[in-house]
Structure formats: structure tokens, C-alpha cells
Amino acid sequence: MTPPDVLVIGGGIIGRVAAIELATAGATVTIVDAGTNAGSHANAGSLHVQMQSRFIRLFPEQAPNVEAALPLYKQAASVWADLEARIGDCELTRQGGLMLAEGEAQMAFLEDKARREERRGLDVTLLDRAALDRIAPWIGAQIVGAELCRDEGKLNPLLAGRRLEAECRRLGITVVTDSVQALERAGGGMVAHGRRSRYAAQEVVIAAAWGSGVIVRDFGVDIPTRAEPLHMNITEPCAYQIAHLVQHAERPITFKQFKSGQIVIGGGWPARDNGPDAVPSVRADSLLGNVALAARLVPAVGRLRLIRTWAGMNTTADGGSILGRLAREPRVTMAVPGDAGYTLGPLIGQMAASIVLGQAPPADPAPYAPDRFAAATA
Amino acid sequence: MSEPALEFDGRAVPFREGQTIAAALTEAGQRAFRRTAKDAPRGIFCGMGVCQDCLVTVDGVPNRRACMTKARAGQRVTTGEPFPALDLDARLPEPAPARVLEPEVLVIGGGAGGLSAAIAARAAGAKVVLVDERPVPGGQYYKQAASGAPLDAQQSEGAALVAAARESGAELLGGVEIWGAFDGPLFLAEQDGAALILRPKTVIVATGAYERPVMVPGWTLPGVMTTGAAQTLWRSYRTLPGRRVVVCGSGPLNAQVALELAEGGAEVACVAELAPMPFGKPFAAARMALADPALTLKGFGLLRGLRRRGIALRYGTALRGIEAADGGLAVTLADRRDGSRVVEVDAVCMNAGFEPQNEILRLLGAQMTYDAVFGHLRCTRSETLETSVPGVYAVGDCAGMGGAPAARVEGRIAGRAAAAATGHGEAYDLFAELRTLARHRRFQRGLWRLYDVRPRPPEPGQGETILCRCEEVSLAEATEGHGRNPGHVGTLKRGTRIGMGRCQGRYCGPVATRLVAGWSGAEIADRSFFAPRVPIKPVSIASILAAQEALDDAP
Ligand SMILES: Cc1cc2nc3c(=O)[nH]c(=O)nc-3n(C[C@H](O)[C@H](O)[C@@H](O)COP(=O)(O)OP(=O)(O)OC[C@H]3O[C@@H](n4cnc5c(N)ncnc54)[C@H](O)[C@@H]3O)c2cc1C
Ligand SMILES: Cc1cc2nc3c(=O)[nH]c(=O)nc-3n(C[C@H](O)[C@H](O)[C@H](O)COP(=O)(O)OP(=O)(O)OC[C@H]3O[C@@H](n4cnc5c(N)ncnc54)[C@H](O)[C@@H]3O)c2cc1C
Ligand code: FES
Numbered sequence: 021m022t023p024p025d026v027l028v029i030g031g032g033i034i035g036r037v038a039a040i041e042l043a044t045a046g047a048t049v050t051i052v053d054a055g056t057n058a059g060s061h062a063n064a065g066s067l068h069v070q071m072q073s074r075f076i077r078l079f080p081e082q083a084p085n086v087e088a089a090l091p092l093y094k095q096a097a098s099v100w101a102d103l104e105a106r107i108g109d110c111e112l113t114r115q116g117g118l119m120l121a122e123g124e125a126q127m128a129f130l131e132d133k134a135r136r137e138e139r140r141g142l143d144v145t146l147l148d149r150a151a152l153d154r155i156a157p158w159i160g161a162q163i164v165g166a167e168l169c170r171d172e173g174k175l176n177p178l179l180a181g182r183r184l185e186a187e188c189r190r191l192g193i194t195v196v197t198d199s200v201q202a203l204e205r206a207g208g209g210m211v212a213h214g215r216r217s218r219y220a221a222q223e224v225v226i227a228a229a230w231g232s233g234v235i236v237r238d239f240g241v242d243i244p245t246r247a248e249p250l251h252m253n254i255t256e257p258c259a260y261q262i263a264h265l266v267q268h269a270e271r272p273i274t275f276k277q278f279k280s281g282q283i284v285i286g287g288g289w290p291a292r293d294n295g296p297d298a299v300p301s302v303r304a305d306s307l308l309g310n311v312a313l314a315a316r317l318v319p320a321v322g323r324l325r326l327i328r329t330w331a332g333m334n335t336t337a338d339g340g341s342i343l344g345r346l347a348r349e350p351r352v353t354m355a356v357p358g359d360a361g362y363t364l365g366p367l368i369g370q371m372a373a374s375i376v377l378g379q380a381p382p383a384d385p386a387p388y389a390p391d392r393f394a395a396a397t398a
Numbered sequence: 399m400s401e402p403a404l405e406f407d408g409r410a411v412p413f414r415e416g417q418t419i420a421a422a423l424t425e426a427g428q429r430a431f432r433r434t435a436k437d438a439p440r441g442i443f444c445g446m447g448v449c450q451d452c453l454v455t456v457d458g459v460p461n462r463r464a465c466m467t468k469a470r471a472g473q474r475v476t477t478g479e480p481f482p483a484l485d486l487d488a489r490l491p492e493p494a495p496a497r498v499l500e501p502e503v504l505v506i507g508g509g510a511g512g513l514s515a516a517i518a519a520r521a522a523g524a525k526v527v528l529v530d531e532r533p534v535p536g537g538q539y540y541k542q543a544a545s546g547a548p549l550d551a552q553q554s555e556g557a558a559l560v561a562a563a564r565e566s567g568a569e570l571l572g573g574v575e576i577w578g579a580f581d582g583p584l585f586l587a588e589q590d591g592a593a594l595i596l597r598p599k600t601v602i603v604a605t606g607a608y609e610r611p612v613m614v615p616g617w618t619l620p621g622v623m624t625t626g627a628a629q630t631l632w633r634s635y636r637t638l639p640g641r642r643v644v645v646c647g648s649g650p651l652n653a654q655v656a657l658e659l660a661e662g663g664a665e666v667a668c669v670a671e672l673a674p675m676p677f678g679k680p681f682a683a684a685r686m687a688l689a690d691p692a693l694t695l696k697g698f699g700l701l702r703g704l705r706r707r708g709i710a711l712r713y714g715t716a717l718r719g720i721e722a723a724d725g726g727l728a729v730t731l732a733d734r735r736d737g738s739r740v741v742e743v744d745a746v747c748m749n750a751g752f753e754p755q756n757e758i759l760r761l762l763g764a765q766m767t768y769d770a771v772f773g774h775l776r777c778t779r780s781e782t783l784e785t786s787v788p789g790v791y792a793v794g795d796c797a798g799m800g801g802a803p804a805a806r807v808e809g810r811i812a813g814r815a816a817a818a819a820t821g822h823g824e825a826y827d828l829f830a831e832l833r834t835l836a837r838h839r840r841f842q843r844g845l846w847r848l849y850d851v852r853p854r855p856p857e858p859g860q861g862e863t864i865l866c867r868c869e870e871v872s873l874a875e876a877t878e879g880h881g882r883n884p885g886h887v888g889t890l891k892r893g894t895r896i897g898m899g900r901c902q903g904r905y906c907g908p909v910a911t912r913l914v915a916g917w918s919g920a921e922i923a924d925r926s927f928f929a930p931r932v933p934i935k936p937v938s939i940a941s942i943l944a945a946q947e948a949l950d951d952a953p
Contacts, residue, residue, distance in 0.1 A: 055885060061892060158486040178892060185883055185893070197885065256461060256900055256936060257435070259483040281481050299929055304580040305949075307932065312946035315939050319490035322943065323459055325936035327900050330929075 023047035026376060027212055027221035029200050029235065030228035032060035033362055034355050036184045037103070037369025038225050038376075043191040045377055051188070052212065052219055054199035056297060057247070059229055059361060062332020064252055064286040065177040066265050066274045067100060067112075068360035069093045070119060070137055070144065070169040073129075074272040074288045075339070075359050082339025086359055088387065089340060090140035093360065094171045095383055096367040103366045107183040110175045111279040117172030117265035118147075118156060120163045120317060126269040130167040143170040156264060160317050167269075174265050174276045177362065200228070203235050203352070210351050223376050227355045227369070229335040231296070232342070240348035242395040245356060248334040249291035249300035253311055255324045257281030266317065273313050283321060285314045291331030300331040335361065341368055343388040344375060354390045402471035413469040414636070416544030420445070420452050420464035421635035423475075429620035431464050432478025436870050441620030443867070445627025446538075447531060447575075448608045448755075450900035450936065451618075451867060453478035458485075461936075465627070468533070491940045494592035496948030501527040501569070502820040503813070504585070504598030506576055506758065509537020511794025511805035512604035513559045516568040518813025519602070522823030526568035527596070529587065531575040534634075535560050538606055538626065539802035541633045549633060577933040579761040583790065586945050588937050593944035600789045600816040603759055604809065607752035607795035611905055612647050613856045613873075615863050616720030617748070621727050625749035629655045638664045640745030644729050646717040647750035648672040648849040650697065653711060655747060657703045667741045669704065670715040670731050672750070673850040686844030689837050693803075719860075720746055751851025753908055754796045760930035762787050768922045771843070772799050773852040774908065775924060781828060782815035783808055791816055799846070804838035807831055853908040866906040868899020876910060880917055887914045887928060900936050903928045 023046045028035045031053030039049045071090070076083045097114065104112045121127040127146075134144045147155075148165045159166075188195060198214035203224065205211075212219045226232050230247035237243075258281055266275040273287035289306035307329055315322050335356065341364060342356040355372035357364040367382065374381040403410040406423060413422035420442045423431065430439035432453045443449040445465050452464040454475050460482035464475075503519040505512045508530035516528040528535070536542035540556025548554040563570060574594055578586035583601055587594040609624040611617060621640065625647065628639040638659060644667040645656045656669045676683050687694040704711055715733040722728075729746055732738040751773070759777050760766065764785035766775040776798035783791050791812040794805030811831050817823050856863035861874030871894050879894035887910050890896055896910055897903030903910070907928050915922045 055889075158484075160490075178895070182893060189882065255939070257481055258460075259481045261484055261486060302580075302932055304578060304584055304586065307578070308586075308942060308946035308949060311939055311942045315490060315943045320484045320486045320488045322488065322490045322940045323938065324484070325461060325900075325938050326933055326942060327936045328898070328902065329932055 023377060024222035026050075026223045026225060027052065027210070027219050028225045028227055029212060030226065030231065031195060032058045032227060032229060033184070033365030034357060034369045034372070035225070035227035036188055037366045038227060038355055038372045039193050040184070040187055040191060041370050041373030042376060043193050045373070047377070050194040050196060050219060050221065052196045052198050052200055052214060054231065055197040057230070057299065057333040059332055059334050060177065060365070061181065062250075062252065062330060063177050063362045064274055064276070064284050065175045065180070065278070065362065066117075066276060066360075067097045067114065067173040067175065068117070068363045069097055069142060069171040070117060070167065071133060072267065072360065073119065073269050077270075079336070079339055082359075085338060085340035087136060087140070089358060090137060090142060092341070092367065092383055093363060094142055096364045097171050097173060099367040099370065099382070100175065100363070104175070107187045110180040110183060112173060112175035113263065113279070114171070114173030115263040116168050116170040117267060118152075119167045119169070119267045119269055120159060121165050121269045122162050123164060127165050130165070130269050134167050137169070144168065145170075158262070158318055158320050160319055163317070172265050174278075176278050176280065200235055205349065205351070222351065224352045225355055225372050225376060226352060227372070229356060229361070230333055232354065232356050236346060236352060236354070239346050239352060240395050241346060241390055241393045243337060243342060243354070243356075243390065243393045245335055245337050247293065247296070248336050249293045249331055250334045251286065251289040251291045251302055251306040251310060251329065251331050253285040253307065253326055253329045255283040255321065256327045258283070258324060262318070268313070268317065271313055273310065273317065275314050275318060283324065285310055288334075300333065302329045302331050341388040342390050342393070343368055343371055343385050344390055347391050347394070404469050404471065404473040404475055406475045407477055417469050417635045417637065418465055419454060419456070419467050419469050419473070419475055421631055421637040422469045423464065424631060424639065425637045430477070431620070433480060434870060435480040438618065438870070439620050440618060441623075442627055443623050444608060445623060445630040446608060447935070448901060448904055449867065455479070455482065466531070490943070494590070494944055496593035496595060496944045498595045498597070498948060499527055500597045501525050502599045502822070503816045504529070504596055504601045505604060506585070506601065507537065507604035507606055507794070507796070508532070508535030508570065509604060509606050509794060509805065510539050510559070510802040511606075511809040512537065512602070513563045514806045514809030515602045515604060515793055515813035515816070516563050516570075517566045518810045519817040520566040520568040522814055522817035524817035524820050524822045527571065527598070528563065528568055529571045529574035529576065529596070531573065533572045535563070535570055535572060541630060543636070544634050546636070553633065575935055576758065577935050577937040579758040579932070579934065581762070583762060588941040591938065591941060593941050593948055595945055595948055599820045600791065602791040602793060602809075602812050602816055603796055604794045604805070605755040605758060605796040607754050607799060608904065609749050610751040610753055610851060610853055610908070612717050612748045612750050613854065613863055613865060613909065614717050614719050615856075615860055616722075616727075618864050618867055619720055619722055619727065621744060622720055622746040622748065625651050625655045625747040628659060628745065628747040632658060632662050638662055639747065640743065641665060642667060642743045643745040643747055644668060644670065644741050644743045645747045646670040646731070647748045648851050649749055649751055650845065650849070651749050652747070653700050653704060656709060657700060657707070660707050660709060666707075666709045667743055668710040668712055670717055671711060671713050672716055673713065673848060675713040676848045682844045682847035686841055686848070689841035689844060693841060717748065750854070751849070752795065752799050753904070754798055756796050757930055757934045759785060759790070759792055759796065760924070761932065761934070762790055764790060764792065766924040768924070768926075769798055772846065774798065775927070781832070783812040784815065789819065799842065801838060801842050804835055804842065807835045807838065811835075853912055855909050855913055865909055866896040866899065866903070868901050869895040869897075871896040871906070876913065880914065884918060887911050887926065890914060891928065897928050902931070
């Protein structure tokens with residue numbers, strides 16, 4: 021079978037990895053990307069594997085989807101390491117992630133969580149304060165213990181973005197800046213109508229994150245992809261001393277140090293949405309709350325200076341990934357990640373490419389089929 | 399009695415009362431203050447807290463700006479390191495007490511514009527707070543001496559304005575650095591490590607401008623600084639930037655500072671002015687003379703002063719490059735007639751115009767348009783100098799270059815308007831003020847047409863020249879990054895790290911924006927520049943913690 025011409029809509033982590041896999045298999049690939057608000061350009065580079073407390077609290081109804089997908093996260097973190105081996109250094113490390121508990125109730129929450137995660141095959145251990153002191157003595161005194169997930173890690177997304185861009189160039193993938201307004205069947209293939217031009221292809225991969233739902237609403241699915249503006253902070257560089265990804269059992273925070281020295285503080289604090297064509301803006305309460313929390317958990321950063329904050333667009337639907345051909349239009353393959361989509365990105369991108377190429381994907385895509393969003397009536 | 403001394407890398411450095419660490423080190427002949435990630439030496443550059451190149455470790459605290467930190471006896475100062483170690487055993491510092499202020503009129507910036515605004519608003523009866531990041535108010539034009547008597551008429555005029563502001567009953571707070579501006583408006587500031595939270599009814603932004611450099615090979619070497627930095631060293635701290643100096647770039651500040659430094663005892667090799675001799679532009683010169691005969695005469699006085707001291711003012715002369723040589727600097731200048739020449743100095747001063755400090759205005763969403771003559775953004779304002787954001791006024795150079803006399807008039811207008819908006823005083827006749835303002839603006843337009851200050855990238859043949867001082871990104875790397883991934887200057891930033899450092903793209907940003915516009919053929923507008931983001935200046939996490947606690951406790 022000769023590989024088809026493929027149009028990939030959306031050039032974030034998923035779109036680029038899918039394009040790279042497809043082009044490697046010999047397909048002619050075009051990426052059309054609107055050039056605005058990619059989560060992949062704003063994210064913090066945490067490789068999340070254990071369930072994030074923020075997510076369980078914010079979207080309790082979606083938590084079961086995330087829990088069921090835990091093995092996918094573990095596999096995705098390994099796929100990232102493989103990808104790095106292929107595209108070059110992304111400052112990726114997998115020295116584990118700590119989720120901190122303040123008091124016995126939070127410790128009990130972590131115990132229950134760890135049991136559930138262990139059942140799904142994650143490498144997790146509970147640490148009391150003495151054990152925590154042996155690996156991370158710099159954690160604030162109020163912390164009584166932690167859950168360590170050894171599958172977790174981190175990388176520098178700016179570096180990864182540059183590597184992926186170079187790989188796309190090396191493979192001769194065409195990248196166009198345009199925003200797709202409509203998609204339709206035309207003869208034996210598909211045509212996407214952008215603001216500037218139209219794009220014909222035999223197969224289409226939709227990796228447009230928050231922009232995905234509207235593109236396919238005429239194909240019998242009602243996919244509620246929503247943009248969620250989130251806030252990030254970064255400090256000036258210091259010597260590389262903190263290897264773990266740090267989170268909290270109850271409060272939203274991710275804390276890590278890039279190998280290049282800067283400390284990145286995030287964890288899903290909200291930003292202000294300014295519409296699809298403008299970047300979201302930073303809110304004072306998020307900045308103060310997020311950074312103050314980091315300083316309480318890791319007091320050593322008190323003397324460092326914050327040099328920048330920014331806001332970017334995350335995407336939410338029902339917590340699970342949305343992956344597979346549309347029942348009504350099999351030439352269209354959806355590829356939208358579940359929560360912690362940067363972690364999942366390379367794996368979901370590879371799975372989408374396998375589906376288009378008619379090969380067996382590296383994991384079972386059945387639980388993520390887009391049909392679960394079939395529109396009530398046509 | 400021996401004079402007080404601080405310690406720099408283990409050696410005693412004497413200083414005089416009021417001097418900053420940067421002034422003391424410069425006076426002691428110490429030019430390199432820190433080392434970069436690529437191990438390049440750096441020293442004082444902007445002298446005003448913007449460039450973040452003068453970072454030193456002070457009593458164990460890394461990344462303190464030597465130009466903004468007062469020298470103290472016994473202080474232990476060491477060369478700034480690119481990757482200082484975190485003290486992992488450190489406890490969270492006790493947050494210094496935070497203060498919340500809710501004035502009717504907040505004035506940000508204590509220069510010509512801000513001081514007159516505060517006086518006018520207070521005279522109308524409003525409750526006024528004025529904040530400035532420098533310890534002493536006065537701003538750039540009226541730059542006050544840290545100690546001692548005024549140097550000349552300019553400083554005396556400033557001292558009088560400061561005294562009038564104090565007498566007016568406005569609260570003047572020094573050493574306050576605003577790092578956050580949010581809707582509301584809400585401002586977050588750091589004052590000596592403590593947090594200051596400001597929720598004014600109206601705000602007058604008067605943050606002034608900073609200097610545009612000349613990007614040539616070697617412009618990041620220690621000993622190379624902006625003309626304004628040299629002026630601050632001399633006027634505020636009575637410290638000469640070097641024994642022998644050369645002044646380069648374009649604009650009226652260069653000749654003025656050259657003369658000031660010469661009067662202070664420096665040997666000035668020459669003033670290299672990029673623009674041709676003004677006789678080539680009689681129309682602009684005549685318009686300027688008509689608009690403000692007194693200021694024009696002052697300019698002639700300046701030229702006479704230079705001539706008397708034998709300092710050549712070389713028109714049509716470009717700075718081509720700077721190299722470290724024999725403990726000094728070898729500076730290559732080129733003009734159309736004589737070709738290039740090399741002068742040996744120990745300090746280079748450069749100024750090629752100004753960039754408005756409009757970060758607060760942009761963060762608050764004030765509308766801007768691109769002014770092609772000045773090569774920077776200009777804030778859109780009403781007749782009473784209100785921006786497109788209700789209750790937010792902009793006066794002076796932060797809204798676009800206008801000069802000190804215009805800033806004073808603008809301050810008076812906005813001060814009264816802001817007071818009226820909070821229920822003090824009433825509508826008044828603006829006619830006379832507006833006429834004066836129009837005259838000042840005509841003078842400025844004429845004046846700047848004589849010079850050549852568009853933000854310029856280095857010459858294409860000088861690809862190794864650094865554009866981004868903080869992240870050490872060269873012109874060649876930026877060009878290559880854009881070739882890989884054309885688009886917005888934000889895309890270039892992600893691809894090359896240009897503009898990602900501590901100064902937040904203050905120097906490379908305007909040039910990168912022009913480069914990207916040139917490459918893509920797009921018109922320059924507000925959105926062509928780096929997106930405005932907080933913190934406006936790097937801020938200590940301890941001070942953020944203090945602000946968070948104060949706001950959490952607030953009702
Ligand atoms: C891992 C990581 C580390 C980072 N480290 C740093 C750091 O050390 N220092 C630092 O300063 N920043 C840093 N950043 C922030 C960086 O700028 C981000 O890449 C970017 O996503 C957000 O940038 P911004 O919005 O603050 O500003 P910019 O990157 O300047 O973004 C401006 C945006 O505005 C958009 N835009 C402007 N005009 C238009 C228009 N007409 N139409 C549509 N869109 C327009 C552009 O698309 C552009 O993306 C980091 C980011 C990441 C992901
Ligand atoms: C601040 C922040 C921090 C985060 N931190 C992490 C983290 O640490 N770890 C983690 O795992 N995840 C993190 N995430 C989530 C993660 O970034 C995203 O889930 C992930 O990057 C999504 O990748 P994507 O390829 O699906 O889509 P995106 O990277 O969002 O890219 C989608 C692209 O599609 C384009 N597009 C949309 N509509 C159209 C259209 N109609 N036509 C053409 N193009 C279109 C967009 O312009 C965009 O470029 C974070 C998110 C944010 C916002
Ligand atoms: S010289 Fe101190 S910040 Fe520029």
C-alpha cells in the first residue's frame with residue numbers, strides 16, 4: 021500500500037509527532053497550524069504519570085477516565101525518552117515526581133491514591149518525613165510525607181520544540197500558517213478551507229486541541245474541546261540542584277528545575293481568556309498564589325527572583341484522550357490528548373499515525389474512540 | 399579618619415557617602431562586575447536598573463544590581479555568577495511587612511512629568527502618592543546628586559521642583575519598584591524587600607524612557623555604557639566613567655554629557671555623531687529655533703563649550719566596533735570622508751535615542767501606535783492625557799519621546815484632570831497649556847529630525863554582534879532562527895531565546911521587531927513587539943510572598 025497524502029491540522033506536540041511518523045513511513049505530509057495559543061508552546065514540560073490532585077479536585081466526574089488511562093501515561097513517559105533519543109537532547113530526566121502531604125488527612129489521600137495507581141502498574145512508594153529528608157531535605161518543614169512516582173520526569177519544552185521543528189524540516193514536511201474554517205469531503209479525499217487557502221488530502225489528522233471540536237461538528241460528533249487559559253512562572257537561573265518534579269496532595273502546583281538552571285512554577289492556576297486570536301493574560305491572584313505556594317514548599321527559592329510569567333491555552337474535554345477515525349467520516353482521524361497532554365503527546369501522535377497507516381498502534385486506542393461524543397441526533 | 403570601604407572579591411574598595419556599589423567599583427577602576435553563562439565579563443551598562451548586567455552578590459544574596467544598591471561599610475560584594483548555588487537549608491525569610499495604599503491619584507515616576515503631576519493633583523485637593531524606584535526623586539533630566547550641593551542650573555531647577563512636590567503634601571516614596579500592573583488598577587511593588595500594594599482611584603504613569611544603544615561588535619564589553627549611565631555616575635555620584643572617554647551614537651544628550659564629563663575632569667577623545675552636519679537640514683533646524691529660541695541657544699552654547707575645550711564633534715561618524723586592548727578599549731570610528739580611525743579610551747558612552755518605558759501602559763491595555771520618525775510606540779491619549787483605559791493617564795517620555803519641558807506641562811494637565819476625576823477641582827481652560835505643549839512638541843520634532851536614531855540592527859557583515867545581551871544571542875543566530883521558522887517576534891523568541899533574559903528584551907526587542915517586520919514585509923504595530931508580561935522587572939520571590947500574605951489578609 022502506498023502511504024496516503026495527509027493533512028495534519030494543528031502543529032503542537034501531537035501534530036508534529038504524527039507528521040514525523042507519517043513522513044518517516046513515506047507519506048507526503050502538510051501541517052496547517054493557526055499559529056496561536058498552542059499549549060505545546062506554553063507548557064511547563066512536566067512528564068506527569070501519577071494522578072494530579074488538581075485534576076481530581078477540579079473535574080471529579082472526569083477522574084475515572086484519567087485513572088483508567090494511567091498505564092497510557094506510564095507508557096507515554098517512556099515514549100518521550102525514545103523520542104529524545106531520536107531527535108536530540110531535550111534536557112529530559114526521569115528521576116521521579118514527589119507529591120507532598122501536609123498533615124495526616126492528605127497522607128491518607130496519597131495512600132489510597134498510591135494503592136489505586138499501583139494496581140494500574142505505576143512505580144509508586146510512600147515516604148514519611150525521614151525518608152523524604154533522605155532524598156529531598158529542601159522541602160518545607162510543614163510537609164509530613166510524600167508519594168514518590170518513579171515513572172515521572174521533566175524536560176525543557178522550548179528545546180523539544182526546536183528539535184521537533186528541525187526533524188520536520190529534515191523530513192521535508194510542509195508547514196503552513198493558516199486557520200482551518202471548514203472541512204468537507206471532495207471526491208475521493210478531503211478538502212480543508214483555511215482563511216488563506218484550501219488544502220486537499222486523502223487523509224486528515226485533527227490535532228488542533230481546543231480548536232478540534234468545531235472542525236468536525238458536521239461529521240456527527242459533538243466534541244466539547246474547550247480552551248482553558250493557564251498561568252506559568254519562571255525564575256532566573258541557579259545551579260542545578262533539584263532533580264524531582266514536585267507537586268502537592270491538595271493544592272495546585274508543579275515545581276521543577278530545568279537542567280539549564282531556571283525554576284519553573286505552574287500547576288494549572290487560571291489566566292484570563294482574551295479570545296482565540298489573542299494571547300491570554302496573567303492574573304494577579306494566580307501569580308501571587310502560585311509563587312507563594314512554591315516558596316512555602318521549597319523555602320530555598322525565597323531569595324531567587326522571578327523573571328517572567330506567561331499564560332497559555334490548555335485543552336479540556338472529558339479528561340480522556342480523543343483518538344481514532346470518525347465513524348461517519350473515516351478519512352478523518354482525531355488526535356486530541358487527555359489531561360497532561362504534553363506528556364501524552366508523542367504517544368498519541370504515534371497512535372494517530374499508526375491508525376492512518378493501517379498499522380497496529382503502540383497501545384489499544386479503543387477506550388479513546390471519538391464515537392463517545394456521537395451527536396444526539398443528526 | 400579613614401573613609402568607609404566595602405569589600406569586592408576580597409579587596410577593600412573605598413567609597414563616598416551616597417555612592418552606589420557600581421559607582422564605588424567604577425571609581426576604583428573595577429569594570430567587570432559579573433560573568434555570563436558563556437563566561438563573558440560584564441559591567442555597568444544602563445546605570446538605571448534596566449539592563450540587569452551589573453549583577454553582583456551582596457552579603458551572600460546573588461543577583462543584586464550594583465547600580466541600584468547603595469554601598470555600605472563592610473559590605474561583602476563578589477563577582478556575579480551565572481548559576482549561583484541555592485542555599486537548600488535556607489528557611490523562608492521572614493516576610494517584611496507589606497503595606498497597602500489607596501490614594502486618589504497615584505503617580506508612577508518622579509521625574510519632570512511625575513513631579514508636576516503630583517503637585518497639580520495635590521494643589522487641586524486630591525490625596526496623592528508618588529512612587530519612584532530611585533532613592534532620590536528628580537528623574538533622568540533633573541537627576542539629583544546623592545549628596546552635596548546642586549552641580550548647575552539644571553540640578554537646581556530639579557531641586558526646586560522636588561521641594562515643591564514635598565511641600566505640596568503629596569506623599570513621595572523612593573526606592574519603590576513597581577513590578578506588576580493589573581486591571582483595577584492594582585499595582586504591586588517592592589520596596590527594600592518589602593511588598594507595597596497600590597490600589598489607586600486614578601493613576602498617572604510617568605515612567606520615562608531608557609536609552610537606545612549602538613549595537614556593534616564589543617558593545618557588551620565592560621567599560622562600554624550608555625551615555626545616561628555615565629551621566630548618572632557623574633551627576634549623582636561624582637564618579638567619572640573613565641579617565642579618557644569617547645561618546646558615540648546620535649542625539650543631543652551625547653554632546654551635553656561629553657561637556658559635563660570634560661568639565662568634571664575627563665579627557666573626551668571626541669563625540670562621534672552619526673547624523674550629518676545639521677546645515678544639511680536647514681528646515682528642521684529653523685523650525686526648532688522658531689519653536690524654542692532659548693533651548694536652541696542653549697544648544698549653541700553647548701557647541702561653543704565643546705569647541706573651547708578642544709573636543710571634536712564629528713558629524714557623519716559611525717561607531718564600528720570596540721575591542722578590549724591593554725586594559726582599555728580600542729574603538730573604531732568611521733566617517734565618509736576620512737575612512738576609519740581607532741581611538742584608545744577606557745570608557746565608551748553610547749546613546750542613539752530613547753525607548754519609552756511603556757510596559758505598565760501596555761500591560762494595562764492602553765492603545766499604542768507606531769511612530770516611524772522616532773521608531774517607537776506612542777500611547778494614544780485624550781486632550782487631558784487620559785489613555786484609552788479610563789482613569790489611566792500617561793505623561794512624559796513613557797508615552798513617546800517629548801522631552802522634559804513637555805513632560806512638565808503634560809504633568810500639570812494630567813494632574814489636574816486626575817484630581818477632577820476623583821472629585822477635586824473642576825474643569826478648567828486648557829488653552830494656554832495646550833499652546834505651550836504644541837510649541838514643545840514642534841521643537842522636539844525639529845530637534846530629532848537633525849539626528850539619526852532609528853533602532854538599527856548591526857551591519858549585515860557583523861553577524862557575530864550580540865543582539866540579546868542577557869541570553870547572548872547574535873545577529874547571525876537570530877537571522878538563522880527566523881529563516882528556520884518565520885513568523886512573529888514571539889516565535890523568534892521561542893526559537894532562539896532572544897529577549898528571554900532578565901531585562902525582558904528591552905534592548906533586543908525593538909531591533910528584533912524591526913528585523914522580523916523587514917523580513918516578513920509586515921507593518922509595525924503594537925502587536926509586533928514582545929507581548930507585555932509581569933514582572934516588569936525581576937522581583938524577589940520573598941517579596942511576592944509578602945504581597946500574597948497581605949492581600950490574603952485584606953478584607
Ligand atoms: C519552557 C518555557 C520556558 C520559558 N522561559 C522563558 C524565559 O526564560 N524568559 C522569558 O521571557 N520567557 C520564557 N518563556 C515564555 C515564552 O515567551 C513562551 O514561549 C510563550 O509561549 C509565551 O510568551 P508570551 O506570551 O509571554 O510572549 P511572546 O512569546 O512574545 O508572545 C507573543 C505572542 O503574541 C502573539 N501575537 C502577537 N501578535 C499577534 C497577532 N497579530 N496575531 C496573533 N498572535 C499574535 C504571537 O503569536 C506570540 O506567540 C518560556 C516558555 C516556555 C514554554
Ligand atoms: C501553561 C500550560 C502548562 C502546561 N503544562 C503541562 C505539563 O507540564 N505537562 C503536560 O503534560 N501538559 C501540560 N500542559 C498541557 C499541554 O501543553 C497540552 O495538553 C498539549 O501541549 C496539547 O498539545 P496538542 O498538540 O494537542 O495541541 P496544542 O499544542 O495546543 O496545539 C494545537 C494547535 O492547533 C492550532 N489550531 C487550533 N485550531 C485550528 C484550526 N482551526 N486550524 C489550524 N490550526 C488550528 C492551534 O493554533 C495550535 O497551534 C500545559 C498547558 C498549559 C497551557
Ligand atoms: S547597569 Fe545596573 S541594571 Fe543596568
